Amino acid sequence: MTRFQTISIIGAGAWGTALAAVAARAGRGVTLYARDPDHAARIAAARENPRLPGIPLADSISITADLAQAARAAAVLIVVPAQHLRGAVMHLAPLLPDGTPVVACAKGIEHGTHKFMTEVIAEAAPHATAAILSGPSFADDVARGLPTAVTLAAQDEALAADLVQALGSPTFRPYHSTDVRGVEIGGAAKNVLAIAAGIVAGRKLGASALAALTTRGFAELVRLGRAFGARGETLTGLSGLGDLILSCAGPQSRNFAAGLALGRGEPLPAGKLAEGQYTAPVLVELAASRGVEMPVAQAVAAILAGTVTIDAAIEALMLRPFKAEE
Numbered sequence: 001m002t003r004f005q006t007i008s009i010i011g012a013g014a015w016g017t018a019l020a021a022v023a024a025r026a027g028r029g030v031t032l033y034a035r036d037p038d039h040a041a042r043i044a045a046a047r048e049n050p051r052l053p054g055i056p057l058a059d060s061i062s063i064t065a066d067l068a069q070a071a072r073a074a075a076v077l078i079v080v081p082a083q084h085l086r087g088a089v090m091h092l093a094p095l096l097p098d099g100t101p102v103v104a105c106a107k108g109i110e111h112g113t114h115k116f117m118t119e120v121i122a123e124a125a126p127h128a129t130a131a132i133l134s135g136p137s138f139a140d141d142v143a144r145g146l147p148t149a150v151t152l153a154a155q156d157e158a159l160a161a162d163l164v165q166a167l168g169s170p171t172f173r174p175y176h177s178t179d180v181r182g183v184e185i186g187g188a189a190k191n192v193l194a195i196a197a198g199i200v201a202g203r204k205l206g207a208s209a210l211a212a213l214t215t216r217g218f219a220e221l222v223r224l225g226r227a228f229g230a231r232g233e234t235l236t237g238l239s240g241l242g243d244l245i246l247s248c249a250g251p252q253s254r255n256f257a258a259g260l261a262l263g264r265g266e267p268l269p270a271g272k273l274a275e276g277q278y279t280a281p282v283l284v285e286l287a288a289s290r291g292v293e294m295p296v297a298q299a300v301a302a303i304l305a306g307t308v309t310i311d312a313a314i315e316a317l318m319l320r321p322f323k324a325e326e
């Protein structure tokens with residue numbers, strides 16, 4: 001039994017649609033909010049979202065373009081891209097009853113402010129209770145009911161545990177945590193590192209290079225996490241190492257696919273959200289502000305900015321001063 005019998009999802013994209021399926025499978029009453037009424041009408045008519053084709057929507061999922069209706073749910077999953085989060089929460093805030101859990105499901109860091117997702121929620125809706133959901137979870141896999149595990153973190157452990165009860169099912173296994181920052185750092189950093197992995201694959205540098213890149217990228221993720229007080233079990237857990245393994249493994253990750261195109265000298269895949277492109281410069285600034293070295297993330301940011309070629313970046317990484325492994 002859960003105290004969150006109704007769940008709304010703000011953001012009818014690929015991940016929002018997948019999480020609507022998750023909540024429906026868990027037995028919840030589900031409202032999926034699309035900001036564009038035409039988009040909402042198309043989904044309602046077809047009982048399928050073109051953003052996640054081939055996934056029929058469960059009957060228990062109602063589609064709406066009425067934000068007030070979505071705001072009445074017992075808990076809200078906000079599933080918009082990281083750089084859109086503040087705007088989305090600002091629209092939601094006046095409609096939201098005090099104390100409503102608002103679970104950020106985006107992976108990123110806000111440009112300009114360097115704020116993490118739950119910080120953005122806390123600023124845009126101070127009367128809400130912020131939480132974060134993150135982990136190795138491709139929307140298509142999750143929506144198809146393939147076994148998936150993620151981490152759901154909130155400062156209040158009982159809240160995190162109750163939200164896990166509300167969403168868990170035989171195919172979706174959330175673990176609860178109170179390490180909010182650690183979960184947020186894993187999700188944000190893995191997207192940038194996945195671009196690097198894609199570049200290595202696009203340059204056909206081989207499986208050994210990909211393993212080295214993923215491992216040294218994980219070392220950077222850990223350094224940054226520790227600088228923000230993240231717990232070891234979080235960084236080596238689903239939202240850290242787990243999501244890094246998934247996103248550095250192949251082009252089902254849009255961030256990996258972006259890196260693959262970069263490595264091949266091709267245009268970036270059109271219409272595909274690669275959060276790492278937006279996170280890279282912010283991650284580098286954030287790391288620098290804490291005196292944390294993230295050479296792989298720096299290389300990705302420089303390549304994306306066009307200030308260094310891929311070959312020069314790879315050589316520079318290989319010829320950094322030799323040091324003890326950490």
Ligand SMILES: NC(=O)C1=CN([C@@H]2O[C@H](COP(=O)(O)OP(=O)(O)OC[C@H]3O[C@@H](n4cnc5c(N)ncnc54)[C@H](OP(=O)(O)O)[C@@H]3O)[C@@H](O)[C@H]2O)C=CC1
Nearest residue numbers: 011012013014015016035080081084088106107137138139
């Ligand atoms: N796709 C995946 O496999 C996974 C994605 N994620 C994360 O989830 C987040 C979203 O990704 P994803 O769903 O794939 O992206 P999509 O581009 O598929 O969907 C984003 C959705 O957000 C909506 N949106 C944007 N701004 C607002 C707003 N202000 N109010 C309401 N809705 C808004 C868009 O609406 P519109 O259509 O009108 O533009 C769109 O439907 C990202 O941070 C991603 O890292 C996490 C795990 C898995």
Ligand SMILES: O=C(CO)COP(=O)(O)O
Nearest residue numbers: 135136137138253254255
């Ligand atoms: O976050 C995700 C998997 O956990 C989705 O990865 P991409 O955003 O790289 O597609």
